[in-house]
Amino acid sequence: MRLGPTENRGESIGLTSADRVLDVACGRGVTAAHLAESFACHVTGAELGAESAVAASHTALESGVGSLTGFVRADAEALPCDCESFHVLVSECRFPDKRAAACEMARALAPGGRLALSDVTVHGSLPPGIESVLE
Numbered sequence: 001m002r003l004g005p006t007e008n009r010g011e012s013i014g015l016t017s018a019d020r021v022l023d024v025a026c027g028r029g030v031t032a033a034h035l036a037e038s039f040a041c042h043v044t045g046a047e048l049g050a051e052s053a054v055a056a057s058h059t060a061l062e063s064g065v066g067s068l069t070g071f072v073r074a075d076a077e078a079l080p081c082d083c084e085s086f087h088v089l090v091s092e093c094r095f096p097d098k099r100a101a102a103c104e105m106a107r108a109l110a111p112g113g114r115l116a117l118s119d120v121t122v123h124g125s126l127p128p129g130i131e132s133v134l135e
Helices: 004-012 030-039 050-062 098-108 130-134
Strands: 020-024 042-047 069-073 086-091 109-117
Touching: 004 030, 020 030, 020 098, 030 042, 030 050, 030 069, 042 050, 050 069, 086 098, 098 109
Parallel strands: 020 042, 020 086, 042 069, 086 109
Antiparallel strands: none
């Protein structure tokens, strides 16, 4: 699977195989698996939804990056990681308490780390093929 915006984001933040990445609110793990596959970096996905967290593990295994990824069930407002644990933090989601989530992300990010946040807003119908990726 090729995810142009995700790959471009990885390139723009200088993602390398030496990076430890945290994907906050990783959903079904598509972004985490894609970053691991494209950049050979280790990605930890944090996802609140139980079904999505399990699906994320399956996505990574099916993509052949199970050894580069790990997924935990976690709230973005209370991440289960040590301070300054990650070189890169990505998220493609909105949060109910933006301040709490931002504080947790800052706590998890190592000094000099990189942060890539995005949110998708769609007006009208989705292009063919995109709807299934967002499920």
